[in-house]
Amino acid sequence: MSYIFGVDVGGTTVKLGLFNEQGDVLEKWEVVSKRETTKEVTEHQLLKDVAASVVAKCEERAIPSEEIIGLGIGIPGAVRDDGTVVDAVNLGWGIFNVKHELASYLPFENIVVSNDANIAALGEQWKGSGADYNTIVMVTLGTGIGGGIVLNGKIWNGTSGAGGEIGHTKVPGDRLCNCGCRGCLERYTAAAGIVQNASELLMQSEEESVLRSAPELNPKVIFDAAKEGDPIAKGAIEIFGDKMAFACANISNILNPEAIIIGGGISRAGQIILDTVEKYYRPRLMTALSGTVLKLAVLGNDAGIYGAARMVMGK
Amino acid sequence: MSYIFGVDVGGTTVKLGLFNEQGDVLEKWEVVSKRETTKEVTEHQLLKDVAASVVAKCEERAIPSEEIIGLGIGIPGAVRDDGTVVDAVNLGWGIFNVKHELASYLPFENIVVSNDANIAALGEQWKGSGADYNTIVMVTLGTGIGGGIVLNGKIWNGTSGAGGEIGHTKVPGDRLCNCGCRGCLERYTAAAGIVQNASELLMQSEEESVLRSAPELNPKVIFDAAKEGDPIAKGAIEIFGDKMAFACANISNILNPEAIIIGGGISRAGQIILDTVEKYYRPRLMTALSGTVLKLAVLGNDAGIYGAARMVMGK
Numbered sequence: 007m008s009y010i011f012g013v014d015v016g017g018t019t020v021k022l023g024l025f026n027e028q029g030d031v032l033e034k035w036e037v038v039s040k041r042e043t044t045k046e047v048t049e050h051q052l053l054k055d056v057a058a059s060v061v062a063k064c065e066e067r068a069i070p071s072e073e074i075i076g077l078g079i080g081i082p083g084a085v086r087d088d089g090t091v092v093d094a095v096n097l098g099w100g101i102f103n104v105k106h107e108l109a110s111y112l113p114f115e116n117i118v119v120s121n122d123a124n125i126a127a128l129g130e131q132w133k134g135s136g137a138d139y140n141t142i143v144m145v146t147l148g149t150g151i152g153g154g155i156v157l158n159g160k161i162w163n164g165t166s167g168a169g170g171e172i173g174h175t176k177v178p179g180d181r182l183c184n185c186g187c188r189g190c191l192e193r194y195t196a197a198a199g200i201v202q203n204a205s206e207l208l209m210q211s212e213e214e215s216v217l218r219s220a221p222e223l224n225p226k227v228i229f230d231a232a233k234e235g236d237p238i239a240k241g242a243i244e245i246f247g248d249k250m251a252f253a254c255a256n257i258s259n260i261l262n263p264e265a266i267i268i269g270g271g272i273s274r275a276g277q278i279i280l281d282t283v284e285k286y287y288r289p290r291l292m293t294a295l296s297g298t299v300l301k302l303a304v305l306g307n308d309a310g311i312y313g314a315a316r317m318v319m320g321k
Numbered sequence: 322m323s324y325i326f327g328v329d330v331g332g333t334t335v336k337l338g339l340f341n342e343q344g345d346v347l348e349k350w351e352v353v354s355k356r357e358t359t360k361e362v363t364e365h366q367l368l369k370d371v372a373a374s375v376v377a378k379c380e381e382r383a384i385p386s387e388e389i390i391g392l393g394i395g396i397p398g399a400v401r402d403d404g405t406v407v408d409a410v411n412l413g414w415g416i417f418n419v420k421h422e423l424a425s426y427l428p429f430e431n432i433v434v435s436n437d438a439n440i441a442a443l444g445e446q447w448k449g450s451g452a453d454y455n456t457i458v459m460v461t462l463g464t465g466i467g468g469g470i471v472l473n474g475k476i477w478n479g480t481s482g483a484g485g486e487i488g489h490t491k492v493p494g495d496r497l498c499n500c501g502c503r504g505c506l507e508r509y510t511a512a513a514g515i516v517q518n519a520s521e522l523l524m525q526s527e528e529e530s531v532l533r534s535a536p537e538l539n540p541k542v543i544f545d546a547a548k549e550g551d552p553i554a555k556g557a558i559e560i561f562g563d564k565m566a567f568a569c570a571n572i573s574n575i576l577n578p579e580a581i582i583i584g585g586g587i588s589r590a591g592q593i594i595l596d597t598v599e600k601y602y603r604p605r606l607m608t609a610l611s612g613t614v615l616k617l618a619v620l621g622n623d624a625g626i627y628g629a630a631r632m633v634m635g636k
Contacts, residue, residue: 084609092609093608093609140480141480153575155575155576157472157477162472162576163577164576164577164578165455165456165577165578165579166577166609166610166612167577167609168574168577168607168609168610169575169576169577170575170577171574171575171577171607171609171610172574172575174574174607175570175571175574175575176567176570176571176574176605178493185607185608186607186608187570187604187605187606187607188604188605189605252491255490255491255502256490256491256571256575257575259483259486259487259489259490259491260468260470260484260485260486260487260490260571260572260575260576261470261477261479261484261575261576262478262479262480262481262482262483262484262485262486263479263480264480289502289503290491290502290503290504291502292483292486292489292500292501292502293408293500293501294399294407294408294481294482294483294486295481295483295486297481
């Protein structure tokens, strides 16, 4: 038997998966990332914790190191092809080579590092809703927007590790983004953006809406109200769909993928997402691109460990 | 000695180049495409003419077929990886396999087909202003807008041959494009779009402008007037720069290339193009993308034959 580890580093937890050489997941577990008081300690301690968990799993299952094909790991930040993390601001990490550091703690050397959105995209392309396609773009809707590009079954990291930054593609509008630019997609279609769509409509209109008496405005409340026909909620979702479609049309015109896959927590709203984006997407597509498919992701939080494992198999 | 042919099919002429195995161009010439009355004849006759010209050149130079590495050819239309032209509407071509048909007329089999904008991009990446980079996007400004993507030294055709359709990426605005969609980049930054920018400003304003007495409005007249400080012409070029920058920001956020190269007839206006696009491009870039370079193309009409030859060398 041969084994592969897939690791997905998140803000509060690290997911791990053990896979066999056929790509079946044998076991999934989590390591809670222990945040230390200084940034210096955090990233190195976290990688030590991950390595310790991998070593412990090998001992538990009596897996000798020569039966381990390798380990893939996804980090929430820009990662260069050589394994250097250059921009993991949400984790407060410095610039350093994750591949080399992790290898120093492990009894095997084949370690592949990429961005968390990229490994989720590769996971969906391999085992999820992109399994019929070789070339897909995944857009992950949550607190922010992640983007991952898979070309002919391989992750495209971009030349400085910042490829697939779909959340910062520009759409019509001038809302200010955390990145310092105006009109970024995520200001209209990630969580806070969807809430702002609704808030602005509530202020501009006198129309009755269940959102006026909602204890909290969040994407779930707004999508649920839209499904019930609430006019303000529907208006907020139309803005969401129009901006998403604008970005998806630009992805299509530039890359011409077979499919664009929409995932992340917000995509749990389901069919209404596809219906609303499709409505504004199709009229923006030239005939040569009409075969492009929009789909919802299906692997949920497991997409990352699948993609992380796949990176190693693809080597 | 070994030889390579590079062929660039245009609307009115076909350019050919003979290269040695080091990639030096030994000779350049043209075959005028003889249009027949029906579409059926045209594309097949044109390929026969190209093949005859290649065979004649081999005879003239006494090049035996075993010394020919191959032939690369670019077509103005969408081309699949297998050499099938699926959408060459400007030439009125049907759907057929250019690679197979050309091979049937030639004494060698290594033939690689791509889109004309893609081969121009590869030519610039190989021997032109992209020579310091492996990954570039080229935007060709002319009657329409062509786009070509080179990732790690290889053309990215897209999954249905429609990758790099930069001219049909969407920008803010609702001008109707020939493709049937609204807000396509080329409606603001290709020849007719630049003229429309100026015409609309002339109608909206009473301001003095040399453009009011110009015998004809075309991009050269408008760029020349802008360089002289004409306010209406400058306004038209600001619109051009803003829309180009919007598209370049989206290219950068999606693909994260090292450089974006601006070419085509309109780019002969020179530094004013870079200055105006840069002005609106930099504020739209997140920090991780700040290394992206904008450059003007340098190979002019020869870019295509260089890129066509390079495709064969890259095999």
